[in-house]
Amino acid sequence: MRRRCFSPAGMLIAGAILCLVASTAPAPALSAGRTTFSVSSFGAAGNGIADDSEALVKAWKFACRIPRSTVLLPSGHRFLISPVTLQGPCNTRLTLQIDGDVLAPPGMGYWPKARRPLQWLNFKWLDGFTIQGTGTVDGQSTLLRSVSPANVSQHWYISGVKPTLIRFYSSFNVSVRNIRITNSPQCHLKFDSSGGIKVKNITISSPGDSLNTDGIHLQNTRDVDIRSSSIGCGDDCISIQTGCSNVHMKNINCNPGHGISLGGLGKDNSLACVSDVFAEHINVENALYGVRIKTWQGGKGTVRNVTFSNVRVANVATPIAIDQFYCDAGGGGARCGNRSDAVGITGVAYRRVAGTYTYQPVRLACSDARPCTGVSMADVRLSPASAAGAGGLRQPLCWKSYGEAMGMIEPTGIACLQRSNGFVMPLTKPFNYTC
Numbered sequence: 001m002r003r004r005c006f007s008p009a010g011m012l013i014a015g016a017i018l019c020l021v022a023s024t025a026p027a028p029a030l031s032a033g034r035t036t037f038s039v040s041s042f043g044a045a046g047n048g049i050a051d052d053s054e055a056l057v058k059a060w061k062f063a064c065r066i067p068r069s070t071v072l073l074p075s076g077h078r079f080l081i082s083p084v085t086l087q088g089p090c091n092t093r094l095t096l097q098i099d100g101d102v103l104a105p106p107g108m109g110y111w112p113k114a115r116r117p118l119q120w121l122n123f124k125w126l127d128g129f130t131i132q133g134t135g136t137v138d139g140q141s142t143l144l145r146s147v148s149p150a151n152v153s154q155h156w157y158i159s160g161v162k163p164t165l166i167r168f169y170s171s172f173n174v175s176v177r178n179i180r181i182t183n184s185p186q187c188h189l190k191f192d193s194s195g196g197i198k199v200k201n202i203t204i205s206s207p208g209d210s211l212n213t214d215g216i217h218l219q220n221t222r223d224v225d226i227r228s229s230s231i232g233c234g235d236d237c238i239s240i241q242t243g244c245s246n247v248h249m250k251n252i253n254c255n256p257g258h259g260i261s262l263g264g265l266g267k268d269n270s271l272a273c274v275s276d277v278f279a280e281h282i283n284v285e286n287a288l289y290g291v292r293i294k295t296w297q298g299g300k301g302t303v304r305n306v307t308f309s310n311v312r313v314a315n316v317a318t319p320i321a322i323d324q325f326y327c328d329a330g331g332g333g334a335r336c337g338n339r340s341d342a343v344g345i346t347g348v349a350y351r352r353v354a355g356t357y358t359y360q361p362v363r364l365a366c367s368d369a370r371p372c373t374g375v376s377m378a379d380v381r382l383s384p385a386s387a388a389g390a391g392g393l394r395q396p397l398c399w400k401s402y403g404e405a406m407g408m409i410e411p412t413g414i415a416c417l418q419r420s421n422g423f424v425m426p427l428t429k430p431f432n433y434t435c
Ligand SMILES: *[C@@H]1O[C@H](CO)[C@@H](O)[C@H](O)[C@H]1NC(C)=O
Pocket: 092, 127, 128, 172, 173, 196
């Protein structure tokens, strides 16, 4: 086979001189038209002790310049990686093949403050990029579980912000598939200001009591397809924030966690826009919520065209929730007082939602200022997880929600959904923003 050589500038050139250059860079392996750069040939020890991030960055820099190339983290090895930014723009169709285990330094928060990252693996400015493989990405944050919430800020980044494990920023046409992601100090997989995202067949697992560990977090991201994946964590299974549209989720298992969530939107009177979200064949178990939309009072903007279809719940506190009075513990008293504005919610469909709840089957708490409209339910059947059901609220709450209920609805009592009101918005004042 003809040897291919690379200049330091990464140009693929033919001829004799180039192979001199190749002696300074490891020869990449060629297979099926792909050029593979293994971190092991760039000096990675792969023993889980030595820091291999320099080798990863070197391999990335070489691969980045060559079309259809792969950076390989081979199986049978454990690569300890310090926080790194792997950035583009790169040549087309770069792949990060994670077959071995990739480990974050345990307790990243114990590092000197200046070196504490907001994210551990930070990908940015990529277009046409894939992460795949049979390996595990391990945030090793179990050590920090024992740190009390009051002490978290001492150990973590300013004001207690813990790093996200894998974050994409301003990246397009990205696929993440087959890998396992575990024990993140905070969010496991985040897409920010990105588009054309495909996530398939991944597993995310962290304990249910690990604080703020969202599974997948989307913000300002469009055209997303997440499917056939299992997510267990201590916060939202999939969290959809402002600026997201055309998000499709299919065949997702959430267990444990807080379920699939749009929001909290509109915090600090901000503008929030989320539209065209479709979730189907969703299975939520042992969770605080099943499918939820949460907005802060005082926000602006809209959530529109959201469908939850074929949702199974088991042992979920509140399977169906719209909460326009959302206020998390960090919100503080005054900030959560009654406001006269709210993020509008319109066009939310629940079709075939069935299973068991432990607290309240349905909670639609919409604001007086901007009632929810076009809320439809068809074939919703929810029963208490145990006959005892002590302390729970068997009755659904339905406040300022307009729409219609069709087919079998159990328990009954979602009376505020009235067909006659449908999409008619009983507004007291016009919207003064554009989404
Ligand atoms: C990204 O996807 C969009 C839409 O499919 C396409 O128009 C664009 O060319 C893609 N870019 C790359 C670099 O693949």
